[in-house]
Amino acid sequence: MTRETPWYEQVTTPALLRHARTTYGTAMRRALAAAGYDDIPKNGLYLIGGMAYQAQDMPLGNLVKDLRITKQAAGQLVDTLVTRGYLQRAVDEQDRRKLTVTLTARGRAAAVVQTEARKKIDAELLARARPNEVNITRRTLAALVEIGRQREADDA
Amino acid sequence: MTRETPWYEQVTTPALLRHARTTYGTAMRRALAAAGYDDIPKNGLYLIGGMAYQAQDMPLGNLVKDLRITKQAAGQLVDTLVTRGYLQRAVDEQDRRKLTVTLTARGRAAAVVQTEARKKIDAELLARARPNEVNITRRTLAALVEIGRQREADDA
């Protein structure tokens, strides 16, 4: 009995990464839209989801690094999210040049929906992969991220 | 000695996926730009890299599904890549409505550069993770992709 080559061996790793992320992305977008949050711009998911998971407030400068966009684009992104009621801007009292960003009530509500959608995918994944395999995957992805950071630091 | 929580445990899986893909993306873009291929649009990498890896020619319709963009956007993407000398369009003789797309010489040359950049990252990854861990990662990513496909099929 000859073993069939699995489809994913015909696909590059970056392509796998792309499509894997799409699974999360569409699931989160669908859930958000169903709950009435259908006006979140592209990178808004990253911002809202990240803030709910990690930090209560985030300096705008972090966005620039994380999303690898210009500060103008970051400002514009925050602008629309403020306009649409998801975010609040505040001046950092320690350094009055800095702006920090916090979720509004609406923003937190959206974050909850988004987080649940994400966890749903995480749960579905555990039906197809062992917990240990998921851990290894996350560690390996982290290694890839570190390679990117390293390279960036090297040529700077 | 208390074990420190690794940074990546504070990050959602979709965020890890995003940043991991960025490592590949910037490496490939840099290599391409250094070799004179600095006019490739966003999704062009996916197209050129994918065609080099998988198929010699690709029906335009596949792009629509893979990239999850409208056929108009796909047509436009191919247009610019044809204009810039990376792709060639041809009518499918079996079905004269269909257009298939092939790499030109320039396109193949760019694909080589891109592929090498990708493999370089793959190699660097093997300095930080075992081959088996990389395999598990790719399989787990494939599972995520399948979850997305499944969900799409379900609500169709």
Add this chain to the structure above:
DNA sequence: CCATTTAGTCATGTATATTGACTATCAATC
């Protein structure tokens, strides 16, 4: 054949991001 479906185009609008030029705050020195 005629109706329907499939594959792609043309024209137009919109959202997202970029480049370039500017203001405001802070930090360090003289």
Add this chain to the structure above:
DNA sequence: GATTGATAGTCAATATACATGACTAAATGG
């Protein structure tokens, strides 16, 4: 305590990528 330089963000104009709506041409299926 005034001057220089660096950092954080804004404003204005523009480019690019993608979407929507209306259309043409080729294939499929009674």
